[in-house]
């Protein structure tokens with residue numbers, strides 16, 4: 017089996033994978049929401065951090081807990097938990113986030129009684145001068161809580177080792193994304209997404225091992241794959257690979273993404289493995305270049321990052337897969353549209369729901385890609 | 396069912412509330428002429444902090460917000476102006492109204508056509524939506540933006556964090572306004588603010604009485620001066636007056652509406668563009684008596700058993716504010732410790748709603764399922780479950796607080812009527828209904 021296929025399998029079998037990991041490692045599993053939970057602290061304590069992701073199946077179990085106008089991602093994640101598919105999860109964690117995902121966290125903690133449910137405040141204006149100090153105290157408090165929960169301490173060496181493991185994984189993902197800059201990227205957007213998604217539910221060491229194999233395979237392949245139209249994909253916690261596969265099947269390649277289940281998750285420099293480890297970790301979380309729109313307050317970092325991606329990956333068009341009812345992402349739309357317009361960059365907004373019958377997008381996406389091709393032909 | 400007929404009278408402080416409300420919005424247009432800064436944003440918190448600047452204008456929600464809520468066709472045009480910019484309808488409807496005023500130029504245009512230039516944008520970020528709105532607003536007008544995070548949980552870390560942000564914000568404010576920050580003014584304002592929030596908690600607590608001196612429709616408008624000028628002496632005078640009136644009405648058994656056959660809890664915001672919904676039970680001789688938002692604006696002591704009482708004033712606590720640090724730390728405590736964050740922080744809300752219903756002697760609850768607001772909707776369905784578990788019948792209706800297009804009056808009235816009838820309530824005679832129509836606007 018090619019390494020690439022293994023990622024697909026891991027993500028599809030993620031619950032089984034976590035159960036097995038738990039049995040083999042004598043460890044615990046923590047489900048986390050959003051990208052501000054410092055996984056390194058958990059991993060240092062032999063806890064497997066697993067990103068809570070739904071299954072995008074129709075569901076009828078969340079109605080008693082959330083109203084009908086809550087985003088499909090949060091609805092699906094809660095449904096998955098209520099159906100018992102996350103029964104191996106011992107703890108759940110969240111950093112202050114959008115109300116929708118917050119609701120899922122609290123409904124889970126109230127109704128499924130995990131052995132630990134932990135939430136903490138993440139600054140809205142991530143780079144305000146007091147944020148670093150406050151987050152350092154909070155990360156320390158999180159460490160204390162985990163230690164108390166497990167009845168064992170996390171040594172400096174445990175933490176250093178964990179940070180190094182995460183750095184390594186992020187470095188490999190950066191290498192993978194680097195390949196996508198090529199004229200003929202050896203990997204599609206859908207395949208990349210399978211890799212990043214698998215990374216959020218797997219032991220990082222295992223993921224890095226597979227990633228190394230993949231990188232080798234990709235470097236060895238002499239791909240003459242015509243990418244068609246080069247696209248940037250914008251989204252939040254989007255996990256429906258089939259939608260991306262469909263878009264690409266119409267003659268395009270997603271060469272770069274800016275989403276919580278993609279680049280936003282790992283982008284940025286490594287965290288230091290010497291000196292004040294906790295502060296270094298906080299610095300990484302607060303100052304990552306890719307910022308959630310919900311936290312992109314006062315000075316914007318997300319938009320310049322998007323523009324850098326467009327430049328570096330020679331993007332010809334932008335697709336925004338917006339979760340139905342998502343307010344935080346809705347805010348950035350006018351500003352983004354104006355930026356893209358000013359650059360003459362075609363942009364399409366597609367609203368995605370719990371289940372997204374991709375056929376409904378066909379005509380719009382085809383027309384969108386045609387416009388780009390025509391533009392390219394004119395030069 | 397309580398079929399007692401009580402005496403009722405118009406609320407005397409109502410006229411004062413209207414006068415102060417008018418003055419507040421008028422101030423927006425006059426401030427610049429007096430050399431005062433104009434602060435944009437939803438300035439519902441930390442007013443005392445801003446008052447270190449001296450007088451300032453702060454047309455929260457936009458200077459025409461109240462007017463627009465009374466004029467749905469105009470309101471819709473403003474909402475459409477926001478949508479035309481590319482914002483989706485999933486963005487909070489109040490914020491779409493705020494941004495619509497910006498995009499149509501209303502935010503900066505006085506009724507006489509003259510223009511104002513806001514000085515900066517200030518936003519406390521316990522509501523995330525407001526925080527993002529702040530960005531859009533400040534960028535559009537090219538004015539600087541100061542945000543202060545207000546974490547939900549009261550911990551030493553969160554208190555210190557808010558304090559530090561405020562300390563760091565002062566030189567920023569001085570720089571963008573070109574005015575020195577005056578600690579004497581800060582101290583005075585924080586004292587006022589503290590007192591107003593305690594008085595407000597006492598006013599709200601007084602509606603636990605049977606009969607209640609005011610109902611929720613009264614409180615909804617009566618809170619305006621407390622929200623907008625609680626850092627000022629006029630705000631304190633107003634709250635004292637209102638509190639005295641509440642006490643007088645209780646002593647003399649003066650009820651809010653003449654009858655309270657049943658008392659209702661309302662959870663979730665009501666539609667601001669049809670605020671008369673809060674009087675709907677009056678037709679059945681019943682009243683809405685409390686909601687989380689009315690209670691939440693006060694300063695409360697909360698006890699381990701889940702109970703609460705208005706907290707003490709600084710004077711009662713024997714606490715002197717002498718320095719900037721004293722005042723800022725008091726301000727932090729007021730908002731992090733004593734103001735109730737539970738509407739945004741779902742951890743406590745369902746249980747608190749039950750306590751609220753019990754404490755205010757409610758017979759049943761109605762949920763305003765508000766598509767317009769994401770923050771306040773968190774936990775609303777679980778609140779329903781908890782209320783039902785505690786034995787309270789619960790009805791609900793859907794709307795969007797500032798978007799009349801997402802509200803069906805006929806359907807809502809139908810739903811509420813069936814709910815009232817299911818509780819054994821019948822419509823009371825017209826005379827009483829008219830009586831229930833006393834001075835509100």
Ligand code: SF4
Nearest residue numbers: 087114116117252342
């Ligand atoms: S940011 Fe949007 S997609 Fe993410 S949880 Fe919130 S509403 Fe859902």
Ligand code: SF4
Nearest residue numbers: 487522524768769770
């Ligand atoms: S209505 Fe809700 S979302 Fe809108 S500004 Fe108020 S609290 Fe925030």
